[in-house]
Amino acid sequence: MAEWNEPLIAPPIISLRGIVNRFGTQVVHDGVDLDVKRGEVLGIVGGSGSGKSVLLRTIIGLNRPAEGSIEVFGKSMLDMNDRERRQIEERWGVLFQNGALFSSLTVVENIETPLKEHTQLPPELRREIAELKIRLVGLAPEAGAKFPSELSGGMKKRAGLARALALDPEILFLDEPTAGLDPIGAAEFDELIQSLQRSLGLTVVMITHDLDSLAAICDRIAVLVDKRIKVGTLAELQRDDHPWIKAYFHGPRARAAGIGGSAGEPVPQPAN
Numbered sequence: 001m002a003e004w005n006e007p008l009i010a011p012p013i014i015s016l017r018g019i020v021n022r023f024g025t026q027v028v029h030d031g032v033d034l035d036v037k038r039g040e041v042l043g044i045v046g047g048s049g050s051g052k053s054v055l056l057r058t059i060i061g062l063n064r065p066a067e068g069s070i071e072v073f074g075k076s077m078l079d080m081n082d083r084e085r086r087q088i089e090e091r092w093g094v095l096f097q098n099g100a101l102f103s104s105l106t107v108v109e110n111i112e113t114p115l116k117e118h119t120q121l122p123p124e125l126r127r128e129i130a131e132l133k134i135r136l137v138g139l140a141p142e143a144g145a146k147f148p149s150e151l152s153g154g155m156k157k158r159a160g161l162a163r164a165l166a167l168d169p170e171i172l173f174l175d176e177p178t179a180g181l182d183p184i185g186a187a188e189f190d191e192l193i194q195s196l197q198r199s200l201g202l203t204v205v206m207i208t209h210d211l212d213s214l215a216a217i218c219d220r221i222a223v224l225v226d227k228r229i230k231v232g233t234l235a236e237l238q239r240d241d242h243p244w245i246k247a248y249f250h251g252p253r254a255r256a257a258g259i260g261g262s263a264g265e266p267v268p269q270p271a272n
């Protein structure tokens with residue numbers, strides 16, 4: 001039973017309010033609000049150029065918004081010093097689209113990089129942790145000695161994921177994790193993310209175009225439309241009347257993923 005002074009509703013792990021992003025005269029976000037709950041898997045979708053990557057970059061501090069506030073772990077990201085920022089960065093991991101591995105380093109050395117940067121651990125312990133992460137993401141131990149150019153697309157993603165997990169993060173940010181994988185590889189990667197999320201208690205925020213992933217592992221979905229965000233469960237968004245959302249969740253790709261529902265009136269198709 002909750003103590004009298006415990007909050008009944010846990011505060012969001014990430015909270016955005018009124019985010020405005022513009023490049024020159026182009027307004028990409030015009031008042032984006034979003035709360036991410038601890039322990040959930042949140043998918044971010046939207047048309048090409050709707051600002052999904054810019055949103056992710058804004059949350060992790062690679063892009064400063066023109067207006068608005070960002071809180072992560074209850075701390076305001078826009079007015080903290082470098083030391084505070086580093087401490088926060090240690091609590092999340094990021095997997096960029098192509099894995100973004102250092103090509104001149106082996107897989108195990110890539111995974112050791114954040115440990116070198118953020119901890120004082122001795123080399124042999126760093127190596128042990130990196131090897132553990134290799135196993136955690138389902139790579140064979142021999143993969144550790146390989147260079148990124150020697151890996152398949154799926155292996156690169158797993159290696160990038162292992163590096164993102166190096167510091168035992170609380171939040172995992174993924175930018176199109178299944179892009180470029182065949183359907184079986186994509187489904188396996190989804191399963192991996194879901195099992196890691198459950199076993200490690202992660203909060204996962206992932207940009208995806210993959211309707212199978214949305215249906216399989218996302219608790220809620222944030223849709224970028226009209227420079228703002230609408231968020232809901234898949235079932236809620238399937239009932240939404242916005243033309244883009246309707247087209248996305250009832251179009252042929254949605255039906256192929258088994259989430260299109262019954263064929264209703266024809267709706268306009270999204271650009272991507």
Ligand SMILES: Nc1ncnc2c1ncn2[C@@H]1O[C@H](COP(=O)(O)OP(=O)(O)OP(=O)(O)O)[C@@H](O)[C@H]1O
Pocket residue numbers: 023028046047048049050051052053054055
């Ligand atoms: N650094 C930048 N300078 C100028 N314009 C930018 C910059 N970064 C992004 N943009 C513009 O912001 C818009 C949103 O870009 P973003 O990459 O976030 O789209 P996206 O939703 O991720 O698209 P996609 O699904 O095609 O990857 C685009 O029109 C892009 O050209």
